[in-house]
Amino acid sequence: MLAGVGCKWVLLGHADRRHVLGETDELIAAKVAKCLEVGLHVNLTVGDTAEAREAGKADESLVGQLSAAAAGISKDSWGKLCVAYEPVWAVGDGAQPCSPEEAQRVLAMLRCWVADNVGKAAAQAVRMAYTGSVNEANAASYAALADNNGFVVGRAGLDAGKLLNICSALAEGKVTASDKLLGS
Numbered sequence: 001m002l003a004g005v006g007c008k009w010v011l012l013g014h015a016d017r018r019h020v021l022g023e024t025d026e027l028i029a030a031k032v033a034k035c036l037e038v039g040l041h042v043n044l045t046v047g048d049t050a051e052a053r054e055a056g057k058a059d060e061s062l063v064g065q066l067s068a069a070a071a072g073i074s075k076d077s078w079g080k081l082c083v084a085y086e087p088v089w090a091v092g093d094g095a096q097p098c099s100p101e102e103a104q105r106v107l108a109m110l111r112c113w114v115a116d117n118v119g120k121a122a123a124q125a126v127r128m129a130y131t132g133s134v135n136e137a138n139a140a141s142y143a144a145l146a147d148n149n150g151f152v153v154g155r156a157g158l159d160a161g162k163l164l165n166i167c168s169a170l171a172e173g174k175v176t177a178s179d180k181l182l183g184s
């Protein structure tokens with residue numbers, strides 16, 4: 001139905017679906033597989049809660065969510081996937097922000113997991129994104145991260161001017177990063 005009306009991307013695995021509506025890793029994996037089967041691209045959100053982090057289980061929890069979804073993704077479909085890292089503890093008014101360093105550590109860890117468990121080509125093809133209280137003030141710091149290809153924006157995206165500035169920061173961050181790679 002979504003593909004039929006011209007939809008290209010579907011967001012799956014958001015923390016609210018997991019923790020408010022009770023969607024399990026298995027249900028999300030089935031949705032990912034179905035979307036890919038009908039030609040949709042998938043933005044798969046994986047996140048760690050404050051409880052998981054305090055228990056020292058943040059990475060285990062993130063890899064568990066990613067590996068469950070990966071079971072239904074063929075090796076050559078990873079280019080149709082974006083994995084969005086969502087520190088659930090950093091979402092919401094007054095929440096403690098996730099530092100760009102920690103966001104990069106997690107994004108690199110997830111991409112390494114894909115390289116080790118699916119293959120290097122899949123790890124290069126998959127997009128990675130950051131989500132969690134992205135705004136005009138912090139977008140540049142996340143945009144510059146080596147393993148971050150984009151954002152999922154919530155509250156700040158309700159204002160078109162703010163969203164445009166976040167998009168500009170992302171584009172600028174990626175141009176600067178590629179300049180660095182080329183040594184200029």
Ligand SMILES: O=C(CO)COP(=O)(O)O
Pocket residue numbers: 014015045086090091092131132133134152153154155156
């Ligand atoms: O829900 C979100 C986290 O995935 C994004 O929302 P905010 O950008 O408002 O934090």
